[in-house]
Amino acid sequence: MALADQDLKAAIAVTRFGLGAKPGEIAQARQDPQGYLRAQIRRSGADQPPGEAATSAQRMAEFREYRRDRKDARVEKTADVGAPRLKAAQMETGAQNQTEARDPVKVVGNMLRQDISSDFTARTQLGASTDASFRERWTLFWANHFTVSATKAITGTIVGPFEEEAIRPNVFGRFMDLLGAAESHPAMLTYLDQIQSIGPNSQFAMFARRRAPRGVGQAGIQEAVQRKVGLNENLAREIMELHTVGVDGGYTQADVTEFARAMTGLSIGSERDGVYGGAVFREQAHEPGERTIMGVGYNQRGKGQTNAILTDLAAKPQTARFVCTKLARHFVSDDPSPALVARLESAWTVSNGDLAHVAEALIAAPEAWDPTPRKFKTPYEFIVSSFRAAGGQPPNFQSFGPILTALGQKPFSAPSPKGWPEDAQSWAAPDSIVKRMQFAQAFSSATARDRDPRILASDALGERLSVETAKAIARAESRPEGFALLLMSPEFQRR
Amino acid sequence: MTAFTPSRRSLLATAAGFGLSLQLLAVPALAADSGLNKKKMIVVICRGGMDGLSVAPPIGDADYHGLRGGLALSDGLPLDGTFALHPQLASLHALAKAGEARIIPAVATPDRARSHFEAQDVLETGAAGVYSTTSGWLNRAVETLSAHRKVDAISIGPTAPLLLRGKVQTASWSPGRGVDAEARLPSLLQDLYRNDPLLGPALARGLATETMAKDATAGLSGPAQPAMMAAGKAGGLKAGAGGGVQQGREAAMSLGQSLAGFMREPDGPTVAAIALDGFDSHANQAGLLNGRLAYLDAVLDGVHKGLGPEWQNTVVLVATEFGRTARVNGTGGTDHGTASTALILGGALKPGGIVGDWPTLKPGALFENRDVAPTLDMRSLFKGVLAEHMALDRAALDDRIFPSSATVKPVLGLV
Numbered sequence: 001m002a003l004a005d006q007d008l009k010a011a012i013a014v015t016r017f018g019l020g021a022k023p024g025e026i027a028q029a030r031q032d033p034q035g036y037l038r039a040q041i042r043r044s045g046a047d048q049p050p051g052e053a054a055t056s057a058q059r060m061a062e063f064r065e066y067r068r069d070r071k072d073a074r075v076e077k078t079a080d081v082g083a084p085r086l087k088a089a090q091m092e093t094g095a096q097n098q099t100e101a102r103d104p105v106k107v108v109g110n111m112l113r114q115d116i117s118s119d120f121t122a123r124t125q126l127g128a129s130t131d132a133s134f135r136e137r138w139t140l141f142w143a144n145h146f147t148v149s150a151t152k153a154i155t156g157t158i159v160g161p162f163e164e165e166a167i168r169p170n171v172f173g174r175f176m177d178l179l180g181a182a183e184s185h186p187a188m189l190t191y192l193d194q195i196q197s198i199g200p201n202s203q204f205a206m207f208a209r210r211r212a213p214r215g216v217g218q219a220g221i222q223e224a225v226q227r228k229v230g231l232n233e234n235l236a237r238e239i240m241e242l243h244t245v246g247v248d249g250g251y252t253q254a255d256v257t258e259f260a261r262a263m264t265g266l267s268i269g270s271e272r273d274g275v276y277g278g279a280v281f282r283e284q285a286h287e288p289g290e291r292t293i294m295g296v297g298y299n300q301r302g303k304g305q306t307n308a309i310l311t312d313l314a315a316k317p318q319t320a321r322f323v324c325t326k327l328a329r330h331f332v333s334d335d336p337s338p339a340l341v342a343r344l345e346s347a348w349t350v351s352n353g354d355l356a357h358v359a360e361a362l363i364a365a366p367e368a369w370d371p372t373p374r375k376f377k378t379p380y381e382f383i384v385s386s387f388r389a390a391g392g393q394p395p396n397f398q399s400f401g402p403i404l405t406a407l408g409q410k411p412f413s414a415p416s417p418k419g420w421p422e423d424a425q426s427w428a429a430p431d432s433i434v435k436r437m438q439f440a441q442a443f444s445s446a447t448a449r450d451r452d453p454r455i456l457a458s459d460a461l462g463e464r465l466s467v468e469t470a471k472a473i474a475r476a477e478s479r480p481e482g483f484a485l486l487l488m489s490p491e492f493q494r495r
Numbered sequence: 496m497t498a499f500t501p502s503r504r505s506l507l508a509t510a511a512g513f514g515l516s517l518q519l520l521a522v523p524a525l526a527a528d529s530g531l532n533k534k535k536m537i538v539v540i541c542r543g544g545m546d547g548l549s550v551a552p553p554i555g556d557a558d559y560h561g562l563r564g565g566l567a568l569s570d571g572l573p574l575d576g577t578f579a580l581h582p583q584l585a586s587l588h589a590l591a592k593a594g595e596a597r598i599i600p601a602v603a604t605p606d607r608a609r610s611h612f613e614a615q616d617v618l619e620t621g622a623a624g625v626y627s628t629t630s631g632w633l634n635r636a637v638e639t640l641s642a643h644r645k646v647d648a649i650s651i652g653p654t655a656p657l658l659l660r661g662k663v664q665t666a667s668w669s670p671g672r673g674v675d676a677e678a679r680l681p682s683l684l685q686d687l688y689r690n691d692p693l694l695g696p697a698l699a700r701g702l703a704t705e706t707m708a709k710d711a712t713a714g715l716s717g718p719a720q721p722a723m724m725a726a727g728k729a730g731g732l733k734a735g736a737g738g739g740v741q742q743g744r745e746a747a748m749s750l751g752q753s754l755a756g757f758m759r760e761p762d763g764p765t766v767a768a769i770a771l772d773g774f775d776s777h778a779n780q781a782g783l784l785n786g787r788l789a790y791l792d793a794v795l796d797g798v799h800k801g802l803g804p805e806w807q808n809t810v811v812l813v814a815t816e817f818g819r820t821a822r823v824n825g826t827g828g829t830d831h832g833t834a835s836t837a838l839i840l841g842g843a844l845k846p847g848g849i850v851g852d853w854p855t856l857k858p859g860a861l862f863e864n865r866d867v868a869p870t871l872d873m874r875s876l877f878k879g880v881l882a883e884h885m886a887l888d889r890a891a892l893d894d895r896i897f898p899s900s901a902t903v904k905p906v907l908g909l910v
Binding site for chain 1: 542543608609610611612613625650652653654655660664666667668669671674678679680681683684686687688691693694696697698699700701702704705772773775777778824825826827828830831863
C-alpha cells in the first residue's frame with residue numbers, strides 16, 4: 001500500500017471520510033488532513049438539520065388524530081370532525097377547492113406526507129452544505145445502523161424526529177447511550193412492533209383473559225387476537241442480530257423470546273399518560289419475573305430489566321467486533337482488512353465503547369488512507385456529493401427525491417431493519433448506472449451552464465482526479481457535458 | 496487453439512472444472528433443438544418471510560383454525576380438500592384450476608436461524624449454509640448454461656438481487672425515462688470506463704437493455720412504478736382509499752408485463768429474477784398481506800398475460816426466505832418461522848396436486864413446537880426445474896450451482 005502524499009490525503013479526507021468536496025474544501029484540509037477530520041468530532045453530537053423541527057411526540061399525536069379522524073370521517077361520512085389541524089385545513093381550502101373541501105382528511109394526509117419530504121429535504125440540505133461532512137457521514141452511519149424505515153404508515157412521519165432526537169445527540173458519546181436512546185425511542189418501538197407486545201402473565205393480560213368469554217379454544221384465541229394480548233419478538237431479535245452482537249453473536253431462539261418478555265411494557269403514551277406520543281413504561285403490561293439471556297440472570301423490576309440487558313449487550317466483545325466491522329466496511333472497503341477492524345475494536349474496548357475515541361482511531365488508521373478508492377457511492381452519497389461539487393444545495397424535495405427512488409434508495413424507506421446495503425454490487429446494477437447518467441446529464445444542464453468544468457473537477461477531486469478523466473472533461477463539447485463526465489467518472493462514483 | 500469459438504472454449508473450460516462427463520458432452524446436441532433455447536425461467540423472491548399459511552391456508556387441516564385464531568381465513572379460494580389460496584390470489588387460482596399452478600406447502604432452505612438476512616443469503620446463494628459463497632445460484636446456472644447455448648438473464652428493479660449476482664454480467668431494468676440515443680455522453684463514458692471492471696460492463700449492459708426496453712414495454716396500459724415494488728407507498732401514507740390499491744395493482748401488472756416484454760424480444764433474456772419486499776408481518780398481518788399478495792398476484796398475472804404464447808415455454812417459481820410461526824402472536828401477526836409455501840406456475844408445468852408432503856399442524860408435527868415443519872429442501876425444487884426445464888446436468892447442479900448438495904435430490908416430473 002503506497003502512502004498518500006499531503007495533497008492526496010486532503011482529497012481523501014474530504015471525499016472518503018466526508019460527503020464530497022465543496023469548492024475550496026480540499027484546499028482547507030491540506031494543511032493537516034487528519035486534524036481537519038478530528039476537529040469535526042464533537043462531544044455534543046451531530047448537527048441538526050435546518051428549520052423548525054417537530055418532535056416525534058407531536059408527530060405521533062398528529063398522526064393518531066389523523067387516523068382517528070379518517071376513521072370517523074368514514075363512519076360519519078361527514079367532513080365536520082374534531083381535530084384542530086383538520087379544521088384548519090378545511091377552512092383553508094373550503095372556498096377554493098370543492099373536491100378537497102369534501103375530503104379534508106385527504107388534505108391532512110397530504111400535510112403529513114409533506115412533513116416527511118421536508119424532514120428528508122432538511123437532512124439532505126445539511127449534508128450538501130455542511131462544513132463538517134465527516135461528522136455528518138459518521139451520523140448517517142449510525143442512523144442506518146439503527147434503521148427506522150417509513151415502510152409503515154405511522155413511522156414515516158417520525159423517522160426525521162427519530163434521527164434528531166435519538167441518533168444525532170449521541171453519535172460521539174458512549175455506544176451504550178446511543179443504543180439506549182435508539183431502542184427506547186417511540187419510532188423504534190413502533191417500527192419493530194414493540195408497543196403492542198404484552199407479557200402473557202402481566203396484569204394487563206390477566207385482566208384481558210378474565211374478560212374473555214368462557215368458551216375455550218377458537219373463540220378464546222380470537223378474543224385474544226382482537227385484544228392483542230401477547231408477545232412480539234421482532235425488536236428483541238433485531239437488537240441482537242442487527243444492533244449489537246450480530247447474527248453469530250451466540251444467542252438462541254430462547255434468548256430472543258426471553259428478551260422479548262423482558263421488554264414488555266415499553267410503550268408510547270396516550271393523552272391520559274400526559275406524555276402523548278412520547279415513550280412510557282407500562283408496568284401493567286410487563287411480564288413479571290426473572291429472565292435469563294445468554295446465560296445471565298436478570299432479576300431487575302420494570303424498565304430496569306431492559307436497561308440491564310442492553311448494558312450487557314453493549315459491552316459484549318461480539319458487539320465491538322460486529323459494529324467495528326461495519327464501520328470499517330462503511331468507511332474504507334466492502335471487504336476491510338482485519339488489521340483495520342482490529343484497530344477500531346481495540347479503541348472500542350479500551351474506551352468502553354466511546355464513539356469519539358473510535359472515530360479518532362479510524363482517522364489515525366493507515367488502512368483508511370489507502371489511495372485506491374474502494375467504496376462505490378450509494379445513491380444518496382452520489383446525489384449529495386453532486387450538489388456539493390456544484391457548490392449548491394437542493395432547493396426542494398423534487399430535485400433529488402424521485403431520482404433516489406429510481407436508483408433504489410427511496411427517502412427514509414430502507415427495505416428492512418438491516419438498513420441500506422453498503423456494497424458496490426448492490427448499487428452498481430446496469431440499470432442504476434444508466435439512471436445515474438441520466439441524473440448527471442439533467443443536473444449538469446441545470447447547474448453548470450456557465451461554470452468551467454475543469455475547475456469544478458479539480459475542486460471536487462483534487463489529487464484524485466485521473467489524467468483520463470481530466471482529458472475527457474477538457475475535450476467536452478459543452479460545459480454541462482464536461483460536468484456530467486466529472487460526476488460519472490470512475491473516481492467521482494467512488495470514494 | 497485459436498480456431499475455437501468462444502462458446503466451445505468456455506465449454507471445455509467448464510468441463511475441465513469437474514471432469515468431462517458424458518451428460519455434459521451430450522448437451523451441445525440438445526442445444527441444436529430450438530425448443531430448448533425457448534425455455535424460460537422466472538424466479539420471484541418475496542422478502543420478509545412470507546407467511547405460507549396465508550398464501551395457501553390449509554383450511555382442511557383440523558388444527559389450522561385453532562392455531563391461527565383471528566387470522567384464520569374463511570374466504571380462501573379452494574384448491575383441494577385441504578388447501579385453499581388467499582382470496583387476493585385470484586389470478587393464481589385461475590391458473591391452478593387450469594393445471595398451470597401448484598403449491599409447495601412446506602418447503603424451507605437449509606438455514607434454521609430465523610434471521611431474514613441470513614436466510615435470504617442462503618436462499619439466493621444456493622449454499623448449504625451462510626457465508627459460504629457470494630454469488631447467486633441463478634447466476635451460476637446461467638454461467639453453466641452459457642457454455643452450451645445463448646442464455647441471457649435480467650433482473651427487474653433498481654437493484655439486482657443476490658440471486659442473479661455473480662460472474663456473468665446480467666441485465667437489470669426498472670421503469671424510467673429512456674436514454675437519448677443521440678447524446679454523446681453514453682459513448683464518452685463507455686470510453687472512460689474501458690478499464691473499469693465494475694462500471695464498464697454495467698453501463699454497456701444497461702444501455703443495451705434500454706434499447707430493448709423501447710420495444711419490450713411498447714403499448715403497456717400504465718406506467719410501472721419502481722417505488723411500488725417496495726412495501727411503502729409514497730412517504731408511507733396511502734394516497735387515498737380505493738384509488739391507491741387500484742393504482743398499485745395496475746403498476747404491478749405493468750411491471751409483470753414489462754418483464755414478459757423483455758423475454759418476448761427475439762434476443763431477449765430467457766432467465767429473470769424479481770424481488771418483492773414487505774412480507775414481514777409481525778403485526779396486523781391480515782391487512783398487510785391483503786396488499787402484498789394482491790401485488791404479487793398482479794405481477795404474476797402481468798407475466799402470464801404479457802408472455803402470450805411464450806407462457807407455454809415458461810416456469811415461474813415464487814419463494815421466500817422462511818415461513819412464520821404457526822400460532823398467531825400477541826399483536827395480530829406472526830413471528831419468524833421455518834417452512835413456508837412456495838409457488839410454481841407456468842404453461843410448461845405438468846398439472847398435479849401439492850408438491851412435497853404436508854406435515855400437518857398437529858401439536859407434535861410442528862417444528863420446535865412453533866413452525867410449519869419443512870418436508871422439502873428449497874434446493875430440491877430449484878434443482879428439479881433447472882434439471883428438467885432448463886436441461887442442466889446433475890453434476891453441475893450438485894456441485895457448482897448448489898455446492899455440496901449431492902444428497903439433495905431434485906424434484907422430478909414438474910414439467
